[in-house]
Amino acid sequence: MGHEHIIKENTAMPAAARQRKYASDSIEQDTTIIDIGDGVKIGGNRIVIMAGPCSVESEEQIISIAQELRSMGIRILRGGAYKPRTSPYDFQGLGEEGLEYLKYASRLTGLKIITEVIDPRNVELVTNFADILQIGTRSMQNYPLLREVGKSRMPVLLKRGMSATYKEFLLAAEYIMVGGNEKVILCERGIRTLINELRFTLDLNAVPYLKQRTHLPIIVDPSHGTGSASLVIDMSKAAIACGADGLLIETHPHPQESKSDAAQTISTDELKKSMPGLARIAQAVGRKIDGDNNAD
Ligand code: PEP
Ligand code: MN
Numbered sequence: 109m110g111h112e113h114i115i116k117e118n119t120a121m122p123a124a125a126r127q128r129k130y131a132s133d134s135i136e137q138d139t140t141i142i143d144i145g146d147g148v149k150i151g152g153n154r155i156v157i158m159a160g161p162c163s164v165e166s167e168e169q170i171i172s173i174a175q176e177l178r179s180m181g182i183r184i185l186r187g188g189a190y191k192p193r194t195s196p197y198d199f200q201g202l203g204e205e206g207l208e209y210l211k212y213a214s215r216l217t218g219l220k221i222i223t224e225v226i227d228p229r230n231v232e233l234v235t236n237f238a239d240i241l242q243i244g245t246r247s248m249q250n251y252p253l254l255r256e257v258g259k260s261r262m263p264v265l266l267k268r269g270m271s272a273t274y275k276e277f278l279l280a281a282e283y284i285m286v287g288g289n290e291k292v293i294l295c296e297r298g299i300r301t302l303i304n305e306l307r308f309t310l311d312l313n314a315v316p317y318l319k320q321r322t323h324l325p326i327i328v329d330p331s332h333g334t335g336s337a338s339l340v341i342d343m344s345k346a347a348i349a350c351g352a353d354g355l356l357i358e359t360h361p362h363p364q365e366s367k368s369d370a371a372q373t374i375s376t377d378e379l380k381k382s383m384p385g386l387a388r389i390a391q392a393v394g395r396k397i398d399g400d401n402n403a404d
Pocket of ligand 2: 162163332358368369
């Protein structure tokens with residue numbers, strides 16, 4: 109599959125604005141469904157929640173969070189083992205040890221794992237522990253890394269660069285797909301704007317816009333997108349309302365003790381209490397929140 113198949117033509121746009129490069133014969137196609145295994149699918153009617161701490165901090169931490177998530181019906185656990193921190197003096201993650209803990213938490217609970225890979229030399233290693241490879245905002249234009257995950261057959265969640273246009277974002281997806289890996293999930297995670305009261309501005313325009321331009325599933329990260337725990341659930345609702353296929357949420361039993369991104373991390377209790385509200389929004393737009401006890 110070459111890039112011409114990746115992005116569908118948006119007939120709602122004036123012809124002059126259409127870019128031939130992005131045209132595709134897949135206009136009739138709905139969102140591509142990406143199979144994560146064991147019935148977990150991204151891009152279908154169910155909205156998939158991926159949740160967990162910003163960083164894997166210890167074996168006990170990740171296991172207890174995984175168990176909490178399981179009790180909510182959530183089936184994908186997030187957690188960074190390799191952290192692309194803005195400052196080199198901040199906690200950089202537990203590395204391979206963190207990957208081992210994630211794998212163990214997955215074995216105990218059955219949750220699927222999404223974790224970030226920041227170095228092309230580690231793609232193979234991370235693939236042995238993960239079910240979805242995450243490419244972070246700072247790596248969106250790391251072309252050697254994109255090419256390396258393009259050689260893998262594992263689903264890739266590609267975060268939008270914090271200053272990337274939609275075109276740059278889609279072309280980054282194409283870097284992965286031209287290598288033969290078509291399992292790309294786009295993630296809007298907030299961009300830099302003139303709003304300096306918040307860490308980033310969650311650009312929900314991206315969701316319906318990209319839905320019209322590509323058949324790839326799109327999920328939203330309201331944690332990084334706002335930088336503020338008190339906004340996460342409201343923006344999660346908004347993301348579901350505007351068509352997101354899933355959410356990536358940072359959660360921790362004691363958010364203030366998180367080793368990274370504490371200010372934007374919601375408590376596992378808050379997440380649990382918010383699940384019925386998220387389900388109501390999903391229902392209002394004809395969808396369901398994915399859960400291991402959901403009937404099809
Ligand atoms: C993360 O998910 O913890 C992360 C580092 O995200 P981003 O790349 O969007 O900053
Ligand atoms: Mn984080």
